[in-house]
Amino acid sequence: MQIIFLGTGGSIPTRERGLSSLIIEYLNQLYLFDCGEGTLRQMMKYSTKNNKLNFMDIDNVFITHFHADHILGLGGLIHSMNFLERKKELNIYGGKGIKDVVEKILMVNSNNNQITLRNFKINIHQVSEGLIFEEEKFKIYSFKTLHTEESFGYVFEEKEKRKFIKEKALALGIPESRLYSELQRGKTINFKGKIITPDDVLSEPIKGRKVVYTGDTMPCENVIKFSQAQIF
Numbered sequence: 001m002q003i004i005f006l007g008t009g010g011s012i013p014t015r016e017r018g019l020s021s022l023i024i025e026y027l028n029q030l031y032l033f034d035c036g037e038g039t040l041r042q043m044m045k046y047s048t049k050n051n052k053l054n055f056m057d058i059d060n061v062f063i064t065h066f067h068a069d070h071i072l073g074l075g076g077l078i079h080s081m082n083f084l085e086r087k088k089e090l091n092i093y094g095g096k097g098i099k100d101v102v103e104k105i106l107m108v109n110s111n112n113n114q115i116t117l118r119n120f121k122i123n124i125h126q127v128s129e130g131l132i133f134e135e136e137k138f139k140i141y142s143f144k145t146l147h148t149e150e151s152f153g154y155v156f157e158e159k160e161k162r163k164f165i166k167e168k169a170l171a172l173g174i175p176e177s178r179l180y181s182e183l184q185r186g187k188t189i190n191f192k193g194k195i196i197t198p199d200d201v202l203s204e205p206i207k208g209r210k211v212v213y214t215g216d217t218m219p220c221e222n223v224i225k226f227s228q229a230q231i232f
């Protein structure tokens with residue numbers, strides 16, 4: 001996992017600081033949180049030979065709120081994706097009004113929360129508090145923060161995982177084979193008439209890492225609450 005701060009400035013960019021935007025890179029996918037003006041160029045600037053930040057790899061964008069310094073980069077980002085003939089769908093998440101905002105920025109209308117551009121489609125997801133996104137290894141939740149307009153924070157949380165303990169498997173006489181991956185996936189196996197369960201060879205559950213991102217907020221109890229482990 002990498003966390004890349006593309007912009008940490010407010011209202012007006014400076015020579016040194018872009019406007020709000022952050023990327024969480026996880027298993028070669030890029031998750032973009034807020035998209036202030038200049039986000040696309042910030043990505044290009046911080047992309048290196050060994051650490052490619054390709055904006056075409058963004059499939060999911062999470063917007064905290066609709067103040068200009070958090071959203072004005074969306075238009076350029078999406079137009080560039082379209083210009084380069086992106087085919088994959090793009091998902092944009094945000095609070096009440098996200099549909100209007102994206103429609104206005106792109107000057108197109110949506111149909112059933114979907115915008116069809118020349119080359120690809122955008123799915124618009126209106127969020128409230130709770131689980132909004134789930135993959136095999138992590139989840140994303142949204143929660144309310146305190147600002148002059150409705151504003152959300154996002155929790156990116158890895159799911160619990162259990163490590164495979166090879167020594168335990170070898171001690172049970174199981175040779176290194178595909179049986180290891182079956183046990184790792186939670187399957188009980190029958191090895192030479194002996195029943196082996198995942199509990200026999202896996203570690204105790206290990207808590208996943210958690211990243212909490214907010215846009216603008218006053219001191220807010222929710223940020224503390226949602227940053228603590230095991231909220232959901």
Ligand SMILES: [Zn+2]
Pocket residue numbers: 065067147216
């Ligand atoms: Zn704001």
